Amino acid sequence: MELTLSDLQPTVRPDGRLPDATVARLPVYLRALHTLAENGAETVSSEELAAVTGVGSAKLRKDLSHLGSFGTRGVGYDVRMLVELISTTLGLNRSWPVALVGVGNLGHALAGYAGFASRGFRIAALLDADPATVGEVVEGLAVRHVDELPEVVAEHNISIGVITVPPAAAQQVADRLVDAGVRSILNFAPCVLQVPEGVEVRKVDLAIELQILSFHEHRRLEAAKAPTENENGDAKKNGVLPSSLKPSNLKRRALRRFPASRADADINEEVIGG
Secondary structure (H helix, E strand, O other): OOOOHHHOOOOOOOOOOOOHHHHHHHHHHHHHHHHHHHOOOOEEOHHHHHHHHOOOHHHHHHHHHOOOOOOEOOOEEEHHHHHHHHHHHOOOOOOEEEEEEOOOHHHHHHHOOOOOHHHOEEEEEEEEOOOOOOOOEEOOEEOEEHHHHHHHHHHHOOOEEEEOOOHHHHHHHHHHHHHOOOOEEEEOOOOOOOOOOOOEEEEOOHHHHHHHHHHHHHHHHHHHHOOOEOOOOOEOOOOOOOHHHOHHHHHHHHHHHOOOOHHHHHHHHHHHOO
């Protein structure tokens, strides 16, 4: 008998929630499945889906097992059904109205991003505190003053708020969103928001992502210019420090060269790191 979406019952934890790590990966699977469906694929194996998402096949199967048992051995998953199931699990079987606060360069770009509508989100309102921006029409929406936030949230039944203001103003905007009844916030400001329990905040910090990439580039450059042998003749393999340059050995050599009391040695050990 062919399974339908109503036959599948998600397997969740006793507290009624999917693991956070699984929830974070479901949109990745969904994006890949949409691409497969657009290319005419009807079924997909866990190995194939893992390959296009960059997730291990075992981890992928475990994630999908939280949604029910519906894969067929030797055949794989029905793409259409999996799209529907993940969409339903993520609450994307409806359109979510979103309020965006901060209509600067980033706010303009997000307001015009067509990908939101195709994934279940609709920019319903744009707000700003700058009198020069208020009243401007962006993507068919007139920018309203942030003081109107409570009326906007009630008028459009806003559930999700997006913050694209400078960091100095982000906390105040978050407070206003929460006071207006918004319980989910996407924050693009490079700061940490303090919100009450029950309010979900997701942070997008492009500078941090670039700094992580910078770290990897820096390590590659350092590895490329490093000598194959250090001054003591110890080989450096795979970017690992030779034993003579490890902090613990440097510490012992320093203490032998500059004798100190036991108390001073203990302090040195904490500072240098054993």
